Amino acid sequence: MQKIQKFYQIITISLLFFSIFSCKEKQIEKTTVIPIIVKVDTLKVEKVLPIPIDTLSTELANLIGLVDLPKSKKVNINKSFWNKLKKETDKNFKKTFDNRLSKISEWEIQDFIGKNKDTLPLFYPFSGPDFLHVNYLYPNTKTYILSAIEKIGTLPNLLKKSTKSSQKYLTDINHFLRDIYLRGYFITNHMKSDLNDSSSDGVIGSLYWFIARTNHEIINYEFVTIDKLGNLIKENNPQEGWLKDNFDGIKFLLKDSNKIQKELIYLSADISNRGLKKKNPNLLVYFNKMGEVNTFVKSASYLMHYDSFTSIKNVVLEKSYSIFQDDTGIPYRFLKKDKYDVSLFGKYIKPIKDFESTMDIITQKDLMAAYKIKSINKGYLPFSLGYHWRNSKNQNQQLVVKKSIEP
Numbered sequence: 001m002q003k004i005q006k007f008y009q010i011i012t013i014s015l016l017f018f019s020i021f022s023c024k025e026k027q028i029e030k031t032t033v034i035p036i037i038v039k040v041d042t043l044k045v046e047k048v049l050p051i052p053i054d055t056l057s058t059e060l061a062n063l064i065g066l067v068d069l070p071k072s073k074k075v076n077i078n079k080s081f082w083n084k085l086k087k088e089t090d091k092n093f094k095k096t097f098d099n100r101l102s103k104i105s106e107w108e109i110q111d112f113i114g115k116n117k118d119t120l121p122l123f124y125p126f127s128g129p130d131f132l133h134v135n136y137l138y139p140n141t142k143t144y145i146l147s148a149i150e151k152i153g154t155l156p157n158l159l160k161k162s163t164k165s166s167q168k169y170l171t172d173i174n175h176f177l178r179d180i181y182l183r184g185y186f187i188t189n190h191m192k193s194d195l196n197d198s199s200s201d202g203v204i205g206s207l208y209w210f211i212a213r214t215n216h217e218i219i220n221y222e223f224v225t226i227d228k229l230g231n232l233i234k235e236n237n238p239q240e241g242w243l244k245d246n247f248d249g250i251k252f253l254l255k256d257s258n259k260i261q262k263e264l265i266y267l268s269a270d271i272s273n274r275g276l277k278k279k280n281p282n283l284l285v286y287f288n289k290m291g292e293v294n295t296f297v298k299s300a301s302y303l304m305h306y307d308s309f310t311s312i313k314n315v316v317l318e319k320s321y322s323i324f325q326d327d328t329g330i331p332y333r334f335l336k337k338d339k340y341d342v343s344l345f346g347k348y349i350k351p352i353k354d355f356e357s358t359m360d361i362i363t364q365k366d367l368m369a370a371y372k373i374k375s376i377n378k379g380y381l382p383f384s385l386g387y388h389w390r391n392s393k394n395q396n397q398q399l400v401v402k403k404s405i406e407p
């Protein structure tokens with residue numbers, strides 16, 4: 001047996017030497033192998049390269065979001081005040097996460113729009129600064145485009161502010177978010193009074209809060225505007241933009257908890273017909289230049305039901321691969337069966353009393369009838385979104401997806 005094993009060993013070694021020498025004789029080129037190794041190595045290097053972040057901006061977001069105190073700079077905050085407000089904020093956020101956000105995360109919107117489409121840019125008109133919900137609803141998108149009328153405002157230098165001023169700002173931001181905690185949407189009148197009567201003059205502080213609380217780090221940010229060609233460009237004089245009545249914008253480049261880069265764009269503007277055509281014509285060009293997007297609408301005051309908001313309604317219909325909305329979004333009669341596949345969730349609930357003066361315009365009898373069609377009624381969602389927030393059973397959510405056009 002040992003002789004047989006030695007025989008095979010000799011044969012194997014002989015074949016190995018034969019192959020080596022024959023390769024030399026035939027001068028086989030090794031370049032077919034080496035570049036592959038180099039490419040693999042290069043890819044490995046690219047994957048492990050760290051993404052640099054703006055440490056100061058990230059620490060400032062964590063400060064405003066009551067996540068952590070800055071480590072690189074000293075801030076004038078009383079520790080007992082900080083601990084008390086952080087404990088209160090953590091409690092409120094945990095309740096919101098447990099009751100709503102965790103259930104949103106468990107529900108997979110890609111099951112309806114497709115895995116190859118859930119990375120499209122996300123367009124969120126009438127959003128306020130609500131980055132929170134779209135972060136959980138559309139976790140795989142790389143670009144979030146939010147647009148609302150609320151001004152960006154200014155961010156105070158909390159590193160130089162007095163203890164009293166810094167603490168008031170943090171308290172005001174936490175108060176500003178009370179409706180997000182409880183209802184999941186901003187109330188316009190509350191935002192107006194908060195921004196007029198508090199130390200916060202815009203939504204930039206709440207954007208920082210959402211960035212921190214969704215576990216993002218800031219790589220960089222810049223104030224932006226839009227040129228006549230509809231291109232998003234850097235705003236060289238942002239202070240002047242804040243004094244205008246028409247438009248200002250900000251763009252964040254973020255890194256999420258999975259080390260993936262994302263863009264968060266907030267565009268402050270009047271997006272009514274008059275706003276887009278008279279005040280902000282460049283913004284309408286920008287919207288019309290957008291590629292295919294997924295659109296999300298909730299608690300939008302039924303604005304796209306009125307003739308004064310047809311421009312933005314048409315943008316949404318033209319640009320959206322999918323639209324996830326409640327009944328405050330685009331009226332059901334515009335979602336033609338030959339163009340869209342419709343999934344309805346929950347049941348039709350009439351508009352809340354706050355809008356009773358226009359009930360004849362915003363009540364949708366055709367949507368009410370559609371909920372009775374078993375083939376498109378997909379049952380209840382495990383979470384609530386919108387004006388009927390008190391009861392997840394009293395919801396009417398619609399997810400419409402454009403039908404593919406056969407060649």
